[in-house]
Amino acid sequence: xxxxxxxxxxxxxxxxxxxxxxxxxxxxxxxxxxxxxxxxxxxxxxxxxxxxxxxxxxxxxxxxxxxxxxxxxxxxxxxxxxxxxxxxxxxxxxxxxxxxxxxxxxxxxxxxxxxxxxxxxxxxxxxxxxxxxxxxxxxxxxxxxxxxxxxxxxxxxxxxxxxxxxxxxxxxxxxxxxxxxxxxxxxxxxxxxxxxxxxxxxxxxxxxxxxxxxxxxxxxxxxxxxxxxxxxxxxxxxxxxxxxxxxxxxxxxxxxxxxxxxxxxxxxxxxxxxxxxxxxxxxxxxxxxxxxxxxxxxxxxxxxxxxxxxxxxxxxxxxxxxxxxxxxxxxxxxxxxxxxxxxxxxxxxxxxxxxxxxxxxxxxxxxxx
Ligand SMILES: *Cc1c(COP(=O)(O)O)cnc(C)c1O
Numbered sequence: 001x002x003x004x005x006x007x008x009x010x011x012x013x014x015x016x017x018x019x020x021x022x023x024x025x026x027x028x029x030x031x032x033x034x035x036x037x038x039x040x041x042x043x044x045x046x047x048x049x050x051x052x053x054x055x056x057x058x059x060x061x062x063x064x065x066x067x068x069x070x071x072x073x074x075x076x077x078x079x080x081x082x083x084x085x086x087x088x089x090x091x092x093x094x095x096x097x098x099x100x101x102x103x104x105x106x107x108x109x110x111x112x113x114x115x116x117x118x119x120x121x122x123x124x125x126x127x128x129x130x131x132x133x134x135x136x137x138x139x140x141x142x143x144x145x146x147x148x149x150x151x152x153x154x155x156x157x158x159x160x161x162x163x164x165x166x167x168x169x170x171x172x173x174x175x176x177x178x179x180x181x182x183x184x185x186x187x188x189x190x191x192x193x194x195x196x197x198x199x200x201x202x203x204x205x206x207x208x209x210x211x212x213x214x215x216x217x218x219x220x221x222x223x224x225x226x227x228x229x230x231x232x233x234x235x236x237x238x239x240x241x242x243x244x245x246x247x248x249x250x251x252x253x254x255x256x257x258x259x260x261x262x263x264x265x266x267x268x269x270x271x272x273x274x275x276x277x278x279x280x281x282x283x284x285x286x287x288x289x290x291x292x293x294x295x296x297x298x299x300x301x302x303x304x305x306x307x308x309x310x311x312x313x314x315x316x317x318x319x320x321x322x323x324x325x326x327x328x329x330x331x332x333x334x335x336x337x338x339x340x341x342x343x344x345x346x347x348x349x350x351x352x353x354x355x356x357x358x359x360x361x362x363x364x365x366x367x368x369x
Contacts (some may be wrong), residue, residue, distance in 0.1 A: 013348065064091075
C-alpha cells in the first residue's frame with residue numbers, strides 16, 4: 001500500500017524553525033503578554049504589508065469582529081459580504097449584531113463580483129464590506145475599494161488565506177481600511193496555536209483597535225471604549241511568527257510552484273482550475289471545480305489522497321445565518337459550493353506526492369468517462 005498523502009503537514013510547515021529556542025527567548029525575557037516579540041512582529045508584519053500599523057490579536061475571527069466595531073458597525077447596521085467564505089465574516093457580523101447582505105461572486109475567482117457589489121451598494125445602505133481573498137487569490141480589490149470610497153463605506157479585507165498576495169506592488173491587507181489576518185497553524189503564515197492581527201494605515205482606526213483588543217482601555221485602567229475585550233496575540237506565538245515571517249515569500253513561492261505543477265498536469269481535463277498562478281495568488285488552497293466533485297473526492301480517497309471542500313454550505317443556507325436565504329439566491333456561490341474540491345498544496349509536499357495526486361485525478365477521468 002502506498003503512503004497516504006496528507007492534506008497538510010504540520011511537521012513540514014515548521015521544519016525550518018526551532019520553537020524551543022523561540023520559547024526560551026520568551027522565558028528569558030520574563031514577560032509573557034504584549035512584550036518584545038509581539039511589538040517586533042506588529043512592526044515587521046505592518047511593514048511587510050506596506051502599512052503603518054499592525055496590531056496582534058488572539059485569532060482571525062476576532063480580527064474581523066474588532067475591525068467591524070472599529071469602523072462603527074453595530075446593531076441594525078448592514079455589512080456586504082460573500083456567502084462562500086466559510087462563515088467567518090458572517091460570524092463577525094452576527095457577533096456585532098449587524099445584518100449580513102450577501103452578494104454573489106464572480107464565476108472565475110469565486111470572490112465578490114464588483115458589478116454586483118455596485119448594485120447592492122445602490123440598493124442597500126451598508127456600513128462596511130468584508131472582502132475575502134478566497135483561497136489566497138486577491139479579489140477585484142481595486143474596483144471594490146473604489147466603489148467603497150465612492151459610497152463612503154468601509155472596506156475590510158479578510159486576508160486569512162492571502163498573507164503576502166501582491167498586485168502592482170501592493171499587498172493583501174493594504175488596499176482597504178483594515179486588513180484582517182489569522183495565523184491558525186494551516187495558514188500561509190501559521191503559528192503553533194491560535195493567533196491573528198489587523199493592519200491599517202489610519203492612526204485613529206489603529207488606536208481604536210488597540211483599545212478594543214484590551215478591555216477598551218485608552219491607557220491602563222482607563223476604559224474609553226465600550227465593547228472592548230481581551231484579544232491579545234500571545235508572546236510565545238509572536239516569537240514563532242517572528243521566526244517564520246522572513247520565509248513567508250519563499251513559502252508562498254513554493255506553494256505557487258505546486259499550483260503551477262497541477263495547472264500543467266491537469267490541463268485538458270474537464271475541470272475548472274484556479275484563475276491565476278501569478279503573485280496575486282499565494283495558493284493557500286488549490287481548488288478545482290467539477291460537477292462530479294463527490295465521486296472524484298471518493299476516488300482520490302481510495303487512492304490515499306486527502307482532499308477537502310472549502311466550503312460545502314454557503315453562509316445564507318447555514319442554520320446559524322442571521323438573514324436566512326433560499327437556494328437559488330446566489331447562483332455562482334451555490335454552484336461553487338457544489339463543485340469545489342481542494343487538493344493537497346503546501347510547502348513540504350514532495351514532488352512524488354504531487355505527481356501521484358495529478359495522475360490519480362487523470363485516472364479518475366480516464367476510467368469513468
Ligand atoms: C481561517 C479563516 C478565518 C478565521 O481565523 P481564525 O484564526 O481561525 O479565527 C477567517 N477568515 C478566513 C477566510 C479564514 O480562512
